[in-house]
Amino acid sequence: MTVTGSEAPTQLDVAALLPDGAHLIGGEWVPAHGGETIEVCNPATQEVLGRIPRGTAADVDDAVKAAADAFPAWRDTSPGVRAQLLYRFADVCRAHAAELDLLECLEVGHPSWGPSRIADQLIYVAGMADKVTGHTLPTASPNMIGMTLREPYGVVGSIIPWNTPGPLMAADVAPAIAAGNTIVVKPAEDAPLTCLLLGKLALEAGIPPGVVNVVTGYGPEAGAALPLHPLVRRMSFTGSPETGTRVMEACARSLIPLHVELGGKSPQVVLRDADLDKAIPAIVRGITFNTGQVCAAGSRLVVDASLRAPLVEALAEAFSKVRMGPWHERVEMGPLISKKQQDRVLGYIEVGKEQGARLVTGGGKPSGAKFDKGFFVEPTIFDEVRPDMRIAQEEIFGPVLSVLTYEDEEEALAIANGTSYGLVSSIWTSDVGRAVRLARRIEAGQVGINTTWSGGVIGSPHGGYKRSGFGRVMHAETILEYTQLKSVVINGNP
Numbered sequence: 001m002t003v004t005g006s007e008a009p010t011q012l013d014v015a016a017l018l019p020d021g022a023h024l025i026g027g028e029w030v031p032a033h034g035g036e037t038i039e040v041c042n043p044a045t046q047e048v049l050g051r052i053p054r055g056t057a058a059d060v061d062d063a064v065k066a067a068a069d070a071f072p073a074w075r076d077t078s079p080g081v082r083a084q085l086l087y088r089f090a091d092v093c094r095a096h097a098a099e100l101d102l103l104e105c106l107e108v109g110h111p112s113w114g115p116s117r118i119a120d121q122l123i124y125v126a127g128m129a130d131k132v133t134g135h136t137l138p139t140a141s142p143n144m145i146g147m148t149l150r151e152p153y154g155v156v157g158s159i160i161p162w163n164t165p166g167p168l169m170a171a172d173v174a175p176a177i178a179a180g181n182t183i184v185v186k187p188a189e190d191a192p193l194t195c196l197l198l199g200k201l202a203l204e205a206g207i208p209p210g211v212v213n214v215v216t217g218y219g220p221e222a223g224a225a226l227p228l229h230p231l232v233r234r235m236s237f238t239g240s241p242e243t244g245t246r247v248m249e250a251c252a253r254s255l256i257p258l259h260v261e262l263g264g265k266s267p268q269v270v271l272r273d274a275d276l277d278k279a280i281p282a283i284v285r286g287i288t289f290n291t292g293q294v295c296a297a298g299s300r301l302v303v304d305a306s307l308r309a310p311l312v313e314a315l316a317e318a319f320s321k322v323r324m325g326p327w328h329e330r331v332e333m334g335p336l337i338s339k340k341q342q343d344r345v346l347g348y349i350e351v352g353k354e355q356g357a358r359l360v361t362g363g364g365k366p367s368g369a370k371f372d373k374g375f376f377v378e379p380t381i382f383d384e385v386r387p388d389m390r391i392a393q394e395e396i397f398g399p400v401l402s403v404l405t406y407e408d409e410e411e412a413l414a415i416a417n418g419t420s421y422g423l424v425s426s427i428w429t430s431d432v433g434r435a436v437r438l439a440r441r442i443e444a445g446q447v448g449i450n451t452t453w454s455g456g457v458i459g460s461p462h463g464g465y466k467r468s469g470f471g472r473v474m475h476a477e478t479i480l481e482y483t484q485l486k487s488v489v490i491n492g493n494p
């Protein structure tokens with residue numbers, strides 16, 4: 001069926017949209033060398049949506065070679081033409097915005113957030129393609145000219161997680177190809193379809209074959225081969241710290257740079273003078289959005305002790321009203337992506353209880369026929385959480401909020417900064433002075449004052465402090481991360 005943005009679509013003919021069991025290498029849809037496939041399921045129903053190739057090192061090799069073949073011509077394409085192609089890619093993504101949204105809903109299980117806004121990401125980056133410049137350099141002699149050039153690396157590898165695959169892939173692909181690199185994307189095996197569709201739309205937009213390649217498969221089989229391939233010159237990884245470490249080790253062996261985004265344990269710091277009516281819905285959304293499967297999820301509530309009891313009560317009430325179910329019903333929260341993630345989140349809930357936190361609401365699988373087949377977990381609040389408990393330290397990646405209290409500003413900061421992560425943080429206050437003080441001292445790549453999210457700000461850099469990773473995406477300088485600096489010296493009097 002055709003999907004339009006005006007209705008609330010629930011069906012998508014995946015087989016009509018994407019070839020079955022094929023990934024995109026050098027502009028061709030091909031099966032894996034081994035011929036094996038992996039089923040992709042709707043996590044709300046376990047209905048099979050389609051099959052993807054179970055790619056291995058041999059498929060990665062084909063894709064990297066295709067990207068390397070496409071590189072010289074793409075590098076030498078005028079940056080203005082690359083920009084134009086990215087604008088066209090944006091147009092095609094806008095024309096398919098409903099399908100991009102729906103496909104991600106189907107494979108990730110989240111409710112619709114409206115037509116995909118990937119086009120906006122592409123437009124933002126397209127405008128930079130022809131503005132990448134070097135410098136002229138001072139010289140000791142008038143006979144010399146010195147300058148720097150910003151050049152692409154060549155083939156870039158990108159490993160994408162399953163939580164919001166479309167926007168995450170666009171965040172890597174757009175600056176990489178705008179700068180003149182070609183790219184091989186390895187999507188997550190749990191939600192690879194949106195990435196395959198984006199690859200298809202890039203081709204449809206006229207981006208030459210081989211510039212954007214998408215190789216599917218399991219992490220240890222396909223993903224692991226990418227940073228080790230001798231023709232890959234730069235990597236980008238988003239996912240767990242464990243896998244990020246493995247990818248970094250591979251990059252070390254290959255002696256290539258990378259950027260990593262490894263999640264967080266983002267604090268929501270609520271000061272005594274906060275406007276709770278505004279804070280409460282944002283705090284609820286901050287941990288239930290995408291069922292808590294967001295690197296930036298506000299998973300720790302760090303609250304003034306005097307506010308704790310009324311705030312926890314109000315949050316419990318709000319959590320009990322979060323509508324949960326298959327994404328196509330009018331719900332705010334879908335299932336988790338997989339049985340593995342459901343077991344992980346339920347495991348953390350057990351750990352919270354064992355370590356003595358007080359379960360306020362949620363804490364299990366919801367009951368009822370419509371939840372039977374999906375990987376659902378109730379929105380959950382733990383109160384009386386101590387900073388050293390595992391549910392206060394480790395990324396759960398589910399709808400589980402840990403409530404910690406403080407007595408004064410110093411303690412609030414110590415708790416907020418007291419994990420190995422440092423991705424996002426929020427401060428809820430009406431006191432500008434305290435907001436400024438805390439914003440300066442919080443160790444996080446992003447600080448929101450009276451907001452949980454940088455949404456609405458164009459070009460807000462996204463990335464971590466500490467073990468949340470390094471490198472920044474989605475901002476004006478991201479394109480420079482996909483370039484290397486060359487110094488050229490001209491001697492006018494040899």
Ligand code: NAI
Nearest residue numbers: 160161187188219220223224239240243262263295395397
């Ligand atoms: P993961 O980090 O293992 O998977 C992310 C990507 O890495 C996938 O494409 C996967 O196929 C690939 N991969 C896995 N092993 C690999 C290897 N040895 N070499 C190269 N690539 C490999 O994450 P997973 O297992 O799906 O989720 C576990 C936890 O990771 C989550 O509960 C969450 O805490 C965290 N995570 C964080 C994300 C974020 O946005 N920061 C996204 C996804 C997961």
Ligand code: MG
Nearest residue numbers: 219239240243
């Ligand atoms: Mg894994």
